[in-house]
Amino acid sequence: MNEMLPRTAIRAARTNLVWLALPLLAFGIAVAWILSTDPLVGFRNGAPPIENLTFERTVLDDSGLRLLVRAGGSEPMSVAQVQVDDAYWQFTQDPPGPIARGKAAWLNLPFPWMLGEAHAVKVLTNTGATFAHDIAVAVPTPQATPGQLRLQAVVGIIVGILPVAVGLMFYPVLRSVGREGMAFLLSLTIGLLGFLFVDASAEALELAGEAAAIFQGPVMVVLGGLSSFLLLMAVGRRNGAPAGLALSTYIALGIGLHNLGEGLAIGAAFAAGSAGLGTFLVLGFALHNVTEGIGIAAPILKKRPTLWSFVGLTLLAGGPAVIGMWLGSLATSAQWSALALAVGAGAILQVIVEVGAYLMRQSERGRDVFLTPPVLAGLASGAAFMYVTAALVKI
Amino acid sequence: MDKPTRLDLLRRRSLLMGGLAAAGGTAICTSGALGQQQAAHGSHAAQTGAGASAPMSSMGHGAMMTVGDVDSTANGFDPTEMLTDWETGTVSTLPDGRTLRTFEMTAEDRDIEIAPGISFPAWTYNGRVPGPALRAKEGERLRIVFRNYASHPHSIHFHGIHAARMDGVPGAGMVDPGEEFVYEFDAKPFGCHLYHCHAMPLRRHLHKGMYGAFVIDPDPKRHPDHADVARSRLLGTPENAGWQEMVMVMNAFDTNFDAENEVYAVNTVAHAFMKKPIKIARGKPVRIYLVNVIEFDPINSFHLHANFFDYYDQGTTLTPTLRTVDLITQCQAQRGILEFTFAEHEPGLYMFHPHQTEFTELGWVGMFDVVEALA
Numbered sequence: 001m002n003e004m005l006p007r008t009a010i011r012a013a014r015t016n017l018v019w020l021a022l023p024l025l026a027f028g029i030a031v032a033w034i035l036s037t038d039p040l041v042g043f044r045n046g047a048p049p050i051e052n053l054t055f056e057r058t059v060l061d062d063s064g065l066r067l068l069v070r071a072g073g074s075e076p077m078s079v080a081q082v083q084v085d086d087a088y089w090q091f092t093q094d095p096p097g098p099i100a101r102g103k104a105a106w107l108n109l110p111f112p113w114m115l116g117e118a119h120a121v122k123v124l125t126n127t128g129a130t131f132a133h134d135i136a137v138a139v140p141t142p143q144a145t146p147g148q149l150r151l152q153a154v155v156g157i158i159v160g161i162l163p164v165a166v167g168l169m170f171y172p173v174l175r176s177v178g179r180e181g182m183a184f185l186l187s188l189t190i191g192l193l194g195f196l197f198v199d200a201s202a203e204a205l206e207l208a209g210e211a212a213a214i215f216q217g218p219v220m221v222v223l224g225g226l227s228s229f230l231l232l233m234a235v236g237r238r239n240g241a242p243a244g245l246a247l248s249t250y251i252a253l254g255i256g257l258h259n260l261g262e263g264l265a266i267g268a269a270f271a272a273g274s275a276g277l278g279t280f281l282v283l284g285f286a287l288h289n290v291t292e293g294i295g296i297a298a299p300i301l302k303k304r305p306t307l308w309s310f311v312g313l314t315l316l317a318g319g320p321a322v323i324g325m326w327l328g329s330l331a332t333s334a335q336w337s338a339l340a341l342a343v344g345a346g347a348i349l350q351v352i353v354e355v356g357a358y359l360m361r362q363s364e365r366g367r368d369v370f371l372t373p374p375v376l377a378g379l380a381s382g383a384a385f386m387y388v389t390a391a392l393v394k395i
Numbered sequence: 396m397d398k399p400t401r402l403d404l405l406r407r408r409s410l411l412m413g414g415l416a417a418a419g420g421t422a423i424c425t426s427g428a429l430g431q432q433q434a435a436h437g438s439h440a441a442q443t444g445a446g447a448s449a450p451m452s453s454m455g456h457g458a459m460m461t462v463g464d465v466d467s468t469a470n471g472f473d474p475t476e477m478l479t480d481w482e483t484g485t486v487s488t489l490p491d492g493r494t495l496r497t498f499e500m501t502a503e504d505r506d507i508e509i510a511p512g513i514s515f516p517a518w519t520y521n522g523r524v525p526g527p528a529l530r531a532k533e534g535e536r537l538r539i540v541f542r543n544y545a546s547h548p549h550s551i552h553f554h555g556i557h558a559a560r561m562d563g564v565p566g567a568g569m570v571d572p573g574e575e576f577v578y579e580f581d582a583k584p585f586g587c588h589l590y591h592c593h594a595m596p597l598r599r600h601l602h603k604g605m606y607g608a609f610v611i612d613p614d615p616k617r618h619p620d621h622a623d624v625a626r627s628r629l630l631g632t633p634e635n636a637g638w639q640e641m642v643m644v645m646n647a648f649d650t651n652f653d654a655e656n657e658v659y660a661v662n663t664v665a666h667a668f669m670k671k672p673i674k675i676a677r678g679k680p681v682r683i684y685l686v687n688v689i690e691f692d693p694i695n696s697f698h699l700h701a702n703f704f705d706y707y708d709q710g711t712t713l714t715p716t717l718r719t720v721d722l723i724t725q726c727q728a729q730r731g732i733l734e735f736t737f738a739e740h741e742p743g744l745y746m747f748h749p750h751q752t753e754f755t756e757l758g759w760v761g762m763f764d765v766v767e768a769l770a
Contacts, residue, residue: 080511081462081512081513086756088460088666089459111458124510124650125513127650128515128648128651130650130653
């Protein structure tokens with residue numbers, strides 16, 4: 001009996017292997033048959049291949065104009081000629097040759113672009129199909145020089161770190177609030193996070209629309225957001241529902257991821273010349289983000305965290321704006337900004353759920369707490385404040 | 396309280412370490428991105444070479460050009476050879492003693508390379524765009540045997556004087572695929588004319604490539620007042636051999652079929668005469684048979700640099716219709732003869748182009764290379 005058991009087990013495992021191999025084998029045979037006999041030949045009607053070209057990055061510098069293009073055709077695509085403003089210009093391609101589906105290549109043109117003016121680029125493929133790209137405002141693309149990095153870091157600090165720090169400085173004042181004040185602050189946090197969630201999702205979907213079809217932008221955004229939400233929920237709940245400093249850390253992380261995506265988008269827009277980062281705009285962003293600090297402070301009002309915790313929370317929530325600015329202006333493409341914003345949106349959703357759960361636990365009224373005047377007022381003022389201050393920065 | 400305890404110090408240090416680790420992570424992320432950027436830069440600098448050291452100044456007109464060369468062998472026609480490639484057909488004598496000139500023409504579908512690397516699904520006469528430059532003498536009987544090997548009905552509509560049933564329009568000389576038709580009429584009036592397909596939709600049949608020059612030389616016997624001029628226009632005479640004659644068909648191509656041209660040229664290939672200037676012997680007068688067949692844009696023009704010319708609109712006169720001009724315009728199907736000389740110029744490259752700068756910058760521009768004598 002004792003000898004029989006492992007033998008049957010081994011036999012069962014072998015049988016399972018056979019059953020596993022069978023469908024794979026069947027698919028392999030089907031693929032081989034399709035490739036060898038070409039049953040789809042009847043569909044070939046002489047139509048030219050489908051072509052698609054996405055412009056991912058535009059770099060303007062002393063040596064002219066450079067474009068990163070990604071091919072999305074049914075077959076490898078050949079860039080034959082490039083027009084700028086209805087004139088053919090010589091160009092080099094790196095790497096040269098036909099661009100395979102999903103692959104990207106740089107087109108380098110010695111084009112004397114004109115500062116502050118618009119240019120229209122048109123790429124012609126070997127079939128004569130054209131793909132247009134507008135340079136709305138020609139400005140030199142930021143280079144990775146120490147001076148430029150420092151400048152962008154300063155902007156990142158002003159829009160990301162400064163407002164969070166200012167918000168957290170309300171901490172001593174907020175400590176004295178009563179139970180209702182606490183409920184107001186927590187729901188204010190939910191309100192502002194709700195705004196950020198909608199804003200980040202919309203922006204992610206918009207950017208996803210600019211990305212090459214091969215990235216399936218909208219699906220990528222939804223999956224990216226859901227994954228980050230589920231992952232953070234799982235991590236956050238491994239030792240029960242987060243509260244206190246842990247909850248504050250999650251809020252800071254969610255806001256930080258959002259700021260990363262925001263930084264990428266601002267950086268990319270800055271690099272493309274489509275957004276001038278004026279002083280007013282930067283201050284608008286700073287004001288817009290002040291409530292984030294208050295939100296982070298809300299769950300730790302009744303604790304006594306160390307000063308370093310505050311520094312850590314500030315850097316976690318605001319620091320990614322700096323990194324986002326750097327990456328966005330120097331190296332990103334639409335799909336990566338979209339993904340970062342989607343991950344941020346997922347993280348914010350997790351925080352909304354957790355802050356809501358925390359709010360319910362704080363009061364003894366369970367779900368009904370959301371219908372109390374302080375909570376309704378908090379939700380409304382959080383979202384409203386964000387909406388109104390966002391008007392300063394939306395162009 | 397005043398002195399930090401050991402525990403406090405420890406905590407601070409560990410937090411600092413944590414902060415450093417986080418900062419380190421950031422640095423790695425950033426330098427990864429920077430590395431990419433630098434790599435791209437390096438390769439770019441290597442490609443542009445000297446251009447990188449002299450920004451912008453090196454980006455003169457020289458770079459405003461198509462990249463590469465068109466494979467004339469694969470195309471089966473060469474824009475430079477087409478300048479002087481006259482189709483004179485086969486000649487026989489009719490019972491009444493008149494000359495009968497017979498041309499063989501076909502229609503064929505064909506992919507042609509109109510600018511380096513850009514192929515265009517053309518409809519052609521005799522496999523080339525523009526079609527053969529037909530040349531006859533005033534008063535001859537012309538017979539054009541037209542066979543349609545293409546996928547659509549086509550015709551040849553001649554700009555000339557002929558009977559209605561020879562007009563090449565629907566109901567008169569329209570030829571279905573696989574069919575044949577013979578157009579027959581007298582060569583008149585003398586001048587610089589054209590022919591084109593007149594199947595519907597006309598615009599598509601024209602811009603797909605179905606056109607060509609049709610030149611009727613004046614018969615000196617019929618023009619005693621200007622017999623010398625007529626002789627200089629008549630192909631095959633010693634007077635005519637003293638001229639450098641060329642035929643230029645100004646055409647354009649809408650490669651993405653959006654009713655706007657992407658490529659402009661004379662004799663089809665963009666920038667052909669920029670990359671290979673047309674040799675002109677300084678002492679020899681130049682005569683250009685110029686035909687405009689572009690679609691979508693209402694007019695085209697011809698501007699000669701550093702020189703002036705006499706112009707014979709439609710070529711139907713032996714005295715110029717315009718004297719001493721350096722620019723003429725032609726609407727669709729308009730044509731004419733330009734006569735000029737570089738005899739008193741110093742040798743060098745003299746540009747010619749339409750003075751619609753858009754056409755120029757999209758490929759219709761060329762150079763005359765004026766030399767002392769042709770090799």
